[in-house]
Amino acid sequence: MDTILSVAGVSKTYASGQRALHPVDLDIRRGEIFALLGPNGAGKTTLISIICGIVTPSTGTITVMGHDALTDFKSARRVIGLVPQELSVDMFETVLATVKFSRRLFGRSAHDAHIEQVLRDLSLWDKRHAKIMELSGGMKRRVLIAKALSHEPDILFLDEPTAGVDVALRRDMWKLVHRLRANGTTIILTTHYIEEAEEMADRVGVIDKGKLILVEDKAALMKKLGKRQMRITLSDPIAAVPPELADWDVKLKEGQLVYSFNAEDEHIPELLAKLGALGVGYKDLETSKSSLEDIFVGLVERDAAA
Numbered sequence: 001m002d003t004i005l006s007v008a009g010v011s012k013t014y015a016s017g018q019r020a021l022h023p024v025d026l027d028i029r030r031g032e033i034f035a036l037l038g039p040n041g042a043g044k045t046t047l048i049s050i051i052c053g054i055v056t057p058s059t060g061t062i063t064v065m066g067h068d069a070l071t072d073f074k075s076a077r078r079v080i081g082l083v084p085q086e087l088s089v090d091m092f093e094t095v096l097a098t099v100k101f102s103r104r105l106f107g108r109s110a111h112d113a114h115i116e117q118v119l120r121d122l123s124l125w126d127k128r129h130a131k132i133m134e135l136s137g138g139m140k141r142r143v144l145i146a147k148a149l150s151h152e153p154d155i156l157f158l159d160e161p162t163a164g165v166d167v168a169l170r171r172d173m174w175k176l177v178h179r180l181r182a183n184g185t186t187i188i189l190t191t192h193y194i195e196e197a198e199e200m201a202d203r204v205g206v207i208d209k210g211k212l213i214l215v216e217d218k219a220a221l222m223k224k225l226g227k228r229q230m231r232i233t234l235s236d237p238i239a240a241v242p243p244e245l246a247d248w249d250v251k252l253k254e255g256q257l258v259y260s261f262n263a264e265d266e267h268i269p270e271l272l273a274k275l276g277a278l279g280v281g282y283k284d285l286e287t288s289k290s291s292l293e294d295i296f297v298g299l300v301e302r303d304a305a306a
Contacts, residue, residue, distance in 0.1 A: 003029060010061070012058050020210055026212065028188060031186055035200065035201035047207070081149055087144065102151070108152070119146060123172070124139070156180060157189070159190050174196065228260070229287065233282060248274075
């Protein structure tokens, strides 16, 4: 899969001396969904704003589909769509006029069929003659997405696209993102909702305190860093974990033996056989695996301790 966007050594330090972004190197693959995760103030929006030409970097280069985003800004920006966190539209204008105007801003000729399709995909067609001020918060956010898609971008940035919207709308947006990717659009999203990244992303980047601390394929990340647990409900209570189980990572919690292991672990049968040999009976087994959120929290905590 070829690279559609390349960020090399990009950093941002403000005149006050505050470093918002340490040097970042990142390549985005054509057609992928890339999720950028991080706490509030981690640098997610700063990085996106630099790539989209809203903020000037202190160092580094950005190449978008072969265009230098710093010296050939117009060409680079023409292939990018941005859905910002903040609502930035004329509240007294209609939905249709707003989206059409956004297309013209990028020098694209009128294409009513495309605009209609975008509005239908976002369930906005029936609201096309309504003024922005008359819409609900969720509908206003859909208008932001329609504006970003109006000029048919190859790359779409979604900065916290579902912040403050209900679960139903969030899932509608997930479906839209999958449809866009199926049509060839490359998507980069930032989110607080880890389940969004787990649901949609091909790759995940974790940013904290202005540092990009990890970039990895989601499946590989969850396999490498994900943990599994087996909770063993005992037939009779015990006072402590038998010393004979020292070779296993077993803890006693709330009357259960809790065994933490990696996905590749092949020693569970040995553990259960050992319990039988020790005369420790059990009446139930339950296994679970860590989520992307568990991995994310662990990475951020590890970075803070470093």
